[in-house]
Amino acid sequence: MVRRPASHNANIDDKFHCFSVNAITIAEAGTVEKVNVAEKFKEIEDYWNPRIVGELNGQQVKLVRLKGEFVWHHHENEDEMFLVVKGKFRIEFHDRQVWLNEGEFIVVPRNVEHRPVAEEDAHVLLFEPASTLNTGNVRNERTRDRLHTL
Numbered sequence: 001m002v003r004r005p006a007s008h009n010a011n012i013d014d015k016f017h018c019f020s021v022n023a024i025t026i027a028e029a030g031t032v033e034k035v036n037v038a039e040k041f042k043e044i045e046d047y048w049n050p051r052i053v054g055e056l057n058g059q060q061v062k063l064v065r066l067k068g069e070f071v072w073h074h075h076e077n078e079d080e081m082f083l084v085v086k087g088k089f090r091i092e093f094h095d096r097q098v099w100l101n102e103g104e105f106i107v108v109p110r111n112v113e114h115r116p117v118a119e120e121d122a123h124v125l126l127f128e129p130a131s132t133l134n135t136g137n138v139r140n141e142r143t144r145d146r147l148h149t150l
């Protein structure tokens, strides 16, 4: 959306308008493509291995399939959003657990210890800073330092 600053001076307003139009070129707009989440999930066959499908403002949109128990961990600097696209899973905290069904999401704040558990295959969209390591403060066989982009 193009915001135009309020102004009593038509000339200044016109200048801002021209600037805004020039800022979004046709060439750049032509590279903007939609993402079909279900189609992307068809390319994912393994579990606990997030793929990057979008980036904005230093954050990444990732898709991951969950099955089984993950590792207890926390993230010192990042809040993590989990949105269930298909199936269901739960996030365990030390004092409770939260089941997430299709269409539901949760934001796990930084420094909060958590463990995702999926009894059956769950398709989950993650939205979090690009710096987020999947296993947080823990390093083990599930750690994925470099994520692939789909």
Ligand code: NI
Pocket: 073, 074, 075, 080, 114, 134, 135, 136
């Ligand atoms: Ni986490």
